[in-house]
Amino acid sequence: MISEIGFGAQPRARYAVLPGQSRGRLFDEPASPTRTPFQRDRDRIIHSAAFRRLQAKTQVFLYHEGDMFRTRLTHTLEVSQIARSIARALSVDEDLAEALALSHDLGHTPFGHAGERALDLVMAPYGGFDHNAQSLRAVTALEQCYAEHDGLNLSWETLEGLVKHNGPLTDRQGKGIGHYEKGLPYAIRVYAEQQDLMLWSYASIEAQAAAIADDIAYNSHDIDDGLRAMLISLDQLRDVPMLSDLLGEVEDIYPGLSEERTAHELVRRLITRMVEDVINTSMDNLSRLKPQSVDDVREASQTIVGFSAEMTEAVTAIRRFLFEKVYREDNVMRIMRNAEQVLKELFLYHFKAPDMMPFNWQFDLDGAPDKIVARRVADYVAGMTDRFAIQEHKRLFDVTPYLG
Template identity: 50%
Template sequence: MTLPSPSRAPYAADPERGRGRRIPETSSATRTAFQRDRDRIVHSSAFRRLALKTQVFLPEQGDHYRTRLTHTIEVAQIARTIARALGLDDDLTEALALAHDLGHTPFGHTGEDALDAVMRPFGGFDHNAQTLRILTLIERRYPNFDGLNLTWDTLDGLISRGGDPVMRNERQSEWHRQGLACFHDDDSWSRSFSRFPSPSAEAQVAAVADDIAYNAHDMEDGLEAGLFSLDDLREVALPAQVKAALRAASPGLPDDLLVRGLTRELVGIFVEDAIAESRRRLADARPDHADAVRSLSGPVVALSPAMAEASDRIKSFLFAHMYRHPRLVSVRIRARQIVKDLAEKYVSDPLLLPPEWRTQPDLLADPRHCARRVSDYIAGMTDRFAVADHQRLFDDTPDLR
């Protein structure tokens, strides 16, 4: 049986009533503004590079582990499912999910930490702010503007996703300034972002979907890699219960199918819980338009308290058994050195940057601008390119195999 597509809820973002684009454009006869945003993100160079950027495992460690791209696609699929069930705009939700990791450096959070440390004197580095810089400044595909000229709704959703305004403390304010650097000549546009206490419902869905995806899929990758065993899951109540139920239903189920079934069931449990809890919160809050959701003091899209605790327990398990596993830590130390070396080298001698990255006349005159240009260049690298660039500049590139 095919489930009917739900009607749009009154609190859903509406592409016909949105705040539009900074640079006005002719509307499409076949796609809404949010569909066009999604399509522009998919066709961007930054999106394609996600295929060769680390999620948890480096490409050298295996062909079947998730990359930043496959993780992003999985987040988008989960987000779209939740959005449709809640009557939200699933095109905007998908656009937010597809764009949420565009600003990641090579080697995942390890590369981000290394680049942030070198950039600390110049304002630091944050992948969320970098996502905004990519979408508003760095991508160059159109003759009349830099970036992708996405709608206000998409940009605001990326700025405020996760339930906390970006401008919450001094450091986040600096990242916000970096991310919206292209709007320096239009303060009214820049000030229009993050003026609400909460993100749109669509942005909240994308954030919840991100959590669901990396919990379940990192667990699958960790099991596949042998970093921990199915027996080790007895430490975590929900996965242990799901595993026991799968064993009871199919006593002779091979371990590889059990792992995949576990992943599938966990995603389903969290998605169904998020839909049920969000419906309850929306019924209590009774928002009647998109800005009413943004004006609330807390999220309307979330896991129930019991499932939120289960999610936290999975995170703690993965942190102890996977993210801090000696096999991964040793590789991360070497990957961190590659990014650190590159950042320090280019900051000390920006003339080493490729010609197209040193065209600005004030590059050498302004150390802060120079450092930001360096971080833009390094953040855009894939894992493979970072290694090759290190080999070009140094004689002792760490072996990541």
Template identity: 50%
Template sequence: MPDSRQPRGLAPYASEADTSRGRLVPEPASSTRGAFARDRDRIIHSSAFRRLAQKTQVFLPDYGDHFRTRLTHTIEVAQIARTIARALAVDEDLTEALALAHDLGHTPFGHTGEAALSTVLCPFGGFDHNAQTLRIVTLIERRYPAFDGLNLTWDTLDGLVNRSGDAQDRPAPWSAWHHDGLACVTGTDAWSRALGAHPNPGIEAQVAAASDDIAYNAHDIEDGLQAGLFSLVDLEAVPVLAEAKRRQLAEAPGLDDLLLIRGITRELVGVFVDDIIAATRRRLDQVAPRDADAVRCLPVPLVKLSPPRQEDSLKLKDFLFERMYRHPRLVVVRRRAWTVVQDLAAKLLEAPDLLPAAWRIGDHGGGTRAHARRVADYVAGMTDRHAVSEHRRLFDDTPDLS
């Protein structure tokens, strides 16, 4: 019998809670929420989600009050994802759950911290934040007496496992980290063996991933402008940015810089969202997938920008890479942040007794590799502020990140 809490009017290719493989540990159904809504809510209430408020997106949280943190970025991704999911008639709760969970595994100091941690852990399989997200929701979070992790549905876990799409595109550390992340859900049953065992994620996971791309492109432009890393004049070098600027000025001549910057951000999000909805609908009409598993078995993702907008997106990324991510002001801070994470991980690997007691117990399998994973779990879970505080506790020469 269909679940009355499952949204009606979904497309045939959407994931549906009442046909899900369910949870690893069976639980009674909620009287008020569908299974995917419960997944979303569990993610929101997790401690890993709260810590995103003090983790770097591009600028360190102490850089200023108006720049994105990893948490505000995540919330913006979820908003864009819900809009696209609704337009494509796929499950909004599942899409939102995947959007909200997508960065749970990030280290302090964003990709800089991830690269530093992966370097230290190279002998033990490296580190990957996407796979770390899986460890968090299946193992690290402890909120329920009956199981470790959040006991999310198969559909949500599959979207997280397969978020990177084709295995050949996944980063090198993924395999080892993915194995550890699935440590408590692997088995011989079809439920666990089916996780990630297909070329693509479901359409909701594809929507969440595409929304991440749209959000950070547009919002990094806004943050970069407000930080003074580049100017409104510099936007003329990128056609999609120049056009967004022209349209805003045409609609409201004489805009001050702040309103113009925010108008350009809105314009960018709107342009890419409208395009990805239209382009995805065309692909869906051509392929006509009969169900959610048919989407997963397709050789390429369905949720993509049209070729012209893909080109716009690539040019925008190139601009951000050259003018923002490589900006000398940010490079200096990133080098110091790298040092903080690298020092912490290396020190804790060498001296297990320096780990807090809670992190020295409960190793799954024991041995050096298990200790390395516990160090990774501990360091990756730190906020920027906690990482600096721990570095000061263990070292006499903590870099200045202000």
């Protein structure tokens, strides 16, 4: 099931996305003599303003709570490394998997999911706010650096994977399903009028690899950050079956090891265990389903890249533990409630006074309908870093909630 392609790449499986068969870009461009379309996509994402801003956006802990905690940028780089490893093992395009991993969080607001909740609430009358849809909006509209078009003009395969990495969004008749049963987010709905991303189908193996890499990265590294923040202890991890087993393994091999080194050994083993499970499970699925092309993958009856039933159960237990001990810890929740307030107030202020935004954001809003103003303000606020959002709130309001 392996075929060779150009650009010095490793052998590709028949079910892989082949760069030479890309469906192209919304705006035609001449091909590069030295890079595949997906390598160019990756490079454009890395050089984008939205990617740079990830360095000061929250993963779990706010950017100023400590230099050792992960940000959206460091999380994204970790996802990218894991995605490439899985893609390589499955003989699919590593560059596409990497591009998708690097772009998957570009639409996140400041303060993580707290900021997303705040913007979704205030945007409810105007179509809501969804960070996955905002990632698509960032790379197709909000990045404005090219002379000939808005957005990064990424390849069809990268946009498809970015939108559908968690599975189909609609049925074949275009009706939203699952999370989108009540309707598609604004950004996805608008872009679908320009280019058909086959929202009813599954995404490529490369996109599925990036999606599961995200799960692996945050489930393991949020344990590491939770330990660093002293919200959890190594002893508490013994209540989670797989973590208890891994701790026992580390302690058997390295008796008397320091807590910091023990934590690192635990996390690296956890990542390895999950990655190997995904590769083995995915290979089993590929052997059973026997896709002969990427279109077979898209039209499959299920996600192909994923955890085994046993690992799914173990990961669910880890997530349950993290929700209880880290994400919903009283102090974390207090900070996130305050962060939500900051985002809501910033949105409402600029919605009432859009002329207080920088000129390139307020341009042509005079007399515009509320829904247009609201979307522009949401784009502006969503693009802020944690640091800038706090500074802007302090500039505009007498009192800023404490975020520490």
